Amino acid sequence: MRDATRRAVVWEALRALLAERTAATGRDTLDIVDAGGGTGGFAVPLATLGHAVTVVDPTPDSLAALERRAAETGVGVKGLQGDAADLGDLLEPGSADLVLCHSVLEYVEDPAGALGAVGGILRPGGVVSVLAANSVAAAVHRSLAGHFDEARRVLSDPAGRWGDRDPTPRRFSRETLGALLAGAGFTVGEVHGVRIFADLVPGMLAEGDPEGLVALERAAATHPVLRDVATQIHVIAYRQ
Structure with missing residues (x-):
């Protein structure tokens, strides 16, 4: 339940983004790549919505768990071993409508290079969803x-x-993350604060009213002050 509460803002933004991209492309099925997608926490639910999802992750154990999770859910998700910087070698240029880059830029050797690889596999007008530590x-x-x-x-x-x-090699502010995306050729769209209160409220109180906490997180996600103190920054950015 706590993980669901922490992810609620990101999922709400993704659902709106999926609706936007399906309307823009005229296709009900989008090609989605989850860079560093691990065991499929985002990838498998996206596949259940009918989208074609590929997970690129450097860990074989995570990809094996992804395969089991997808099979148990009854959907197909393609898994490829590699890092975010390898996207251009693993996938065709301009083959993705949406790339998830969640909790990746903190750990890769070259964040700018990773975003450059993301841009290379996106179609014109394609979108990246970035989630990074604040x-x-x-x-x-x-x-x-x-x-x-x-x-x-x-x-x-x-x-x-x-x-x-x-244990975290690097973190970002809203300004530094926006500058990094702009330098990689993206236009920054919506910015959300994720886990503004969820990581501060004692577990007993959070479990007592999870719906209330989710509503509070949603209300604060785009607040011009509160979003900048969130545990994670979520940015939607478009390929120029």
Whole structure:
């Protein structure tokens, strides 16, 4: 339930985007690529909606779990082993209507190169859905845990890291993520804050009223201040 609450804003944005792209293309079935899609948390539900989904992930175990999950759900999802930077080698240029790039840019060696590869497989007018860790939120969370020095370091570190033991190689602000996308040739559209309150509210309270928490997350997702302190930033961007 907690994971569903945390993903609600992203799913709502994706459903609206799917409706937009099917209307724009005149096709009910879209070609979707989930870069770093792992075990299919997004890919399998998208396939159940009737779309052709390909997952590109570097981990064989994740791809095996994806295959089992898809089979249990009764849908077909294609799995390919590789990194986001390999998209151009694995897929035809201009073959995708939508690419998901969720929790990927934090970990790849070259985020700009990965986005360039994403742009290469998108059709003209194609869209990328980017979900990335927010450096501002990391400072808030470290301070709430009593690690004030680490919180201060997040704010001054170019990669948004709190120290050498930080497991996340890099984080982004809304501005830095937007600049990265623009540099890769994308036009930034909607920006949402994801997990604004869900990671701050105690579990007991969240489980007591999950619908209320989801409604709060939706209301805050595009708030000009609150979205910038969300755990993750979700950006919809269009290939120019």
